[in-house]
Amino acid sequence: MASVLRQAARLASSRCLTQLSAASSTSRLGASSYNFSPSSRNASTSSTIKVQLDSNTGVAIMMFQNPPVNSMSLDFMTEFVIAWDKLELDKSCRGIILTSALPNVFSAGLDIMDMYGTTPEHRTAFWKALQELWLKVYGSGKIVVAAINGASPAGGCLMALSCDYRIMIDNPKYKIGINETKLGIVAPFWFKDCLENTVGYRMSEMSVQYGILYNSAEALKIGLVDQLVPEDKLISTATETMIKWFAIPDYARQISKAMVRKATMDKMLAGREADITNFVTFTNKDSIQKSLGMYMEMLKGRKAK
Numbered sequence: 001m002a003s004v005l006r007q008a009a010r011l012a013s014s015r016c017l018t019q020l021s022a023a024s025s026t027s028r029l030g031a032s033s034y035n036f037s038p039s040s041r042n043a044s045t046s047s048t049i050k051v052q053l054d055s056n057t058g059v060a061i062m063m064f065q066n067p068p069v070n071s072m073s074l075d076f077m078t079e080f081v082i083a084w085d086k087l088e089l090d091k092s093c094r095g096i097i098l099t100s101a102l103p104n105v106f107s108a109g110l111d112i113m114d115m116y117g118t119t120p121e122h123r124t125a126f127w128k129a130l131q132e133l134w135l136k137v138y139g140s141g142k143i144v145v146a147a148i149n150g151a152s153p154a155g156g157c158l159m160a161l162s163c164d165y166r167i168m169i170d171n172p173k174y175k176i177g178i179n180e181t182k183l184g185i186v187a188p189f190w191f192k193d194c195l196e197n198t199v200g201y202r203m204s205e206m207s208v209q210y211g212i213l214y215n216s217a218e219a220l221k222i223g224l225v226d227q228l229v230p231e232d233k234l235i236s237t238a239t240e241t242m243i244k245w246f247a248i249p250d251y252a253r254q255i256s257k258a259m260v261r262k263a264t265m266d267k268m269l270a271g272r273e274a275d276i277t278n279f280v281t282f283t284n285k286d287s288i289q290k291s292l293g294m295y296m297e298m299l300k301g302r303k304a305k
């Protein structure tokens with residue numbers, strides 16, 4: 001319990017035990033083509049991450065803009081963590097919405113080109129960056145809502161699973177899931193743990209083996225996402241949801257969150273070095289490189305047709 005409290009205290013870098021009353025500006029927040037209100041401030045933009053913090057509501061929106069498909073490259077993840085750390089330190093920010101600035105895709109997951117034909121040193125840095133990103137989002141004391149506005153396979157799904165609540169556009173063309181086996185690769189244990197924590201043992205057993213990508217209705221049915229909304233209601237619903245969560249005193253919520261997530265985080269932290277070695281060794285294999293190469297060709301060929 002003491003370590004949970006310590007973890008929670010660390011997480012409680014955001015404002016504690018305060019209630020945010022100003023929910024009134026949410027009605028301005030309408031669509032995924034989001035117009036930031038005049039009260040927005042601390043806007044920061046890196047080349048791949050756009051952040052807007054609304055000082056009235058305490059809600060920050062972090063948008064991915066890494067065309068064409070928001071793949072999680074080493075550069076993207078590095079910029080993500082820098083932007084994230086800034087928000088974590090900002091006491092006026094109580095919650096973060098993760099969404100995409102690109103149409104039709106939330107995130108295509110890990111950048112395959114960072115795993116294919118790169119040096120072991122590069123892949124080590126790449127995997128460390130992913131671990132870092134996950135630890136920050138999954139372990140955050142802020143409320144984190146995923147506003148999923150498009151495809152969200154593999155690492156994109158992990159990103160969503162790391163949030164406290166997932167809202168997805170109600171559109172059967174958008175798919176989400178842990179599809180790694182389809183690429184001939186194996187999602188690490190902590191991807192699986194996040195999925196299992198969310199959809200349960202049996203569903204994750206089926207899901208990770210078959211590499212199932214679920215459409216939005218299926219994802220809702222199995223609990224992979226919490227809510228479906230029309231496209232033009234995505235950001236307003238995410239903001240309204242966030243503001244409802246703000247009614248819970250931060251400190252109590254943060255300790256509860258840390259308590260629930262502690263085992264999964266501790267397991268990952270304990271296996272962190274081995275996980276890096278495993279990834280680099282695995283992706284060194286000729287057979288894995290071949291699978292990744294074929295998958296990239298398939299993606300490109302699909303476009304050519």
Ligand SMILES: CCCCCC/C=C/CC(=O)SCCNC(=O)CCNC(=O)[C@H](O)C(C)(C)COP(=O)(O)OP(=O)(O)OC[C@H]1O[C@@H](n2cnc3c(N)ncnc32)[C@H](O)[C@@H]1OP(=O)(O)O
Binds near residue numbers: 105107
């Ligand atoms: C021991 C550990 C082992 C390793 C475990 C690692 C775990 C891996 C987790 C992962 O995240 S692996 C990545 C999995 N991602 C996918 O399977 C998604 C693949 N992409 C798609 O299905 C589609 O691109 C999309 C996201 C549904 C979007 O479709 P759309 O039709 O809009 O776009 P495309 O024409 O397919 O693609 C455009 C452009 O982007 C390139 N691209 C797509 N995905 C990736 C990617 N993940 N990484 C790098 N590049 C990607 C695609 O090839 C096209 O390129 P160009 O032809 O324009 O050059």
